[in-house]
Amino acid sequence: MNENLARRFTGIAGTASAAALILEVPLYFVYSDEPPASNVLSRILIGLFALAALLLFVTGFRELVKRVAPEYEWAGSIASAAGLTYVAVTLVSSGLEAGAVIAADRPIDPTIAVDGTYILYGTIGRILLALFLASVGFALHRTRALPRWTSRAAYVLAAVNLAFVPSLFFGNTPADFYAANGWGTTALMGAILSYWLLAMGVTLLRSARAGR
Template sequence: MTRHPHRKLMPDVRLWTGIAAVAVALLTVTEFSVQVFVVGARPSLDDELALVDFMTRTSNGTLLTILIDTMLMAALIVFLAGFRQLITHAEVALQWVADLAYGAGLVFVAVTLVGDAMEAGTALDVTGMAGDYSVLRALTVGHTVLFGSIGCVLTALVAAASAYVTLGSEALPRWTGWLAYAVAALNLLAVPTMFGGTDPASFFAAGGAGTALFATFPWLVWVTAIGVVTIRDRRRPYDVPADGAVAAT
C-alpha cells in the first residue's frame, strides 16, 4: 500500500483564525478603555450646551475610538473567513450554513462601519467650527441604534449559525458551539433595548450598558475562546489526506 502525502490548508487557517480572534479581543478591550477613560460618558441628548461641549472636548478621542474600531472590523473579517474555511474543510455539507454566518458577519461589519462614519461625523462637525446641535443629536441617535439592536440581531444570526456548524462539523470543541448558542440568545435579549430611550444613565437605554453586558461581552468571550482553541489545538484533523488518502497498489 502506498500512502499519499498529507496536505495542509495553506496558509495555516487555524493559526490565522486564532490570531485574528485574539486581535479582535485586544482591539475591543482597547476601544472600550479609550471610550471609558478618554471619551467618557455622554450627557443627555436634551442638554444642548452640554452635548456640544462634550463633542468638542472629546472629538479626538472619538476619532481614535473609530480608528481602533475600523481595525477591529478588519480583523473580524479575517476571523470570519478563517472560521468559515475551518468548517467547510471539515464538513462540506454545512457550507451553506457557514456561508450564512460569514455573510451575516460581513453585514454586521458594514453596519458597524456606517455607525462609525456617523459617529465620526459628530467629531468632525465640531472640529474647527461651532458644533450644530441638531446634527450632533441626529447622528448620535442614528449610530446608537446601529451599534445597539441592529447589531445585536446580526450578531445573534452569526452566533447561531456558527453554533450549528460547530456542533455539526466538530471542527472545533463542542463546548464552543454551545457557547455560541448562548451568545445568540443573549444578543436577542438585548434587542428590545431600542425601546429604552437614550438616557445614558439608563441600563436599558439603546446602546447602553445593557447592550454591552448582554451582547458585546458574551460575543467577545466567544471570539476569544475560538482564538485560544484554534491557536492551541492545531493538531486536530486539519492535516487531511489527499483524495483517496490510502491507495492500494
C-alpha cells in the first residue's frame, strides 16, 4: 500500500465510521426513560458497523504513518494497538448488552450482563480512547502527515476522554451526565468521536486528491 492509497483507505474508513456513529448517537436521546428493546438493539447494530469501520481506520492510520515517516512507525503501532483494543472491548460490551436485552423476558437476570458493560463502555473505553487519540496526535504532530489542527484536536479529545475516567465513582444511571454509563460518558463522547472521525476522514481524502 503506497502513501496515497493509505490516505484514501483511511479517509474512507474514518468517514464510514463517523457516518454510522452520527446515526447511532441520536437513538440514545429518543426516550427520556428506559428505552424499548428495539431502540437498544438498533443502536447496537449501527454501532457494530461503526466499530468495523473504525477497525479499518486504525489499521490504515498505522500504515500511513509507516509510509510518511518510518521512524515514527512505533507511534502508529501504539495508536493501532490502542484503537484495536478499544474496538474489541466495545464489541464485548455491545454483545453483553444485546444478550441481556434479548434475554430480558427469560428466567435469568439480565442485569448481571448489563452491569458488566458499565465500566467497559465508560472508564475502560475512555482510557483506551484517550491513549489512541494521544498517540494519533503525537504521530500527526511529528510526521506532519496532516494539517497541524488535526494533532491538536486529537490531544484535546484525549484530555476530554481522560476527564471522564473517574465517572465510575458516580453511579450507573444513564440519565445522569457524569456517571459510569451516563449520557455524557457514553453518548456525548460517541458524538464527539464521530465528528472528529468525519473531519479526519474528509481531510485524508482531500490530501489524497492533492497527491500529497
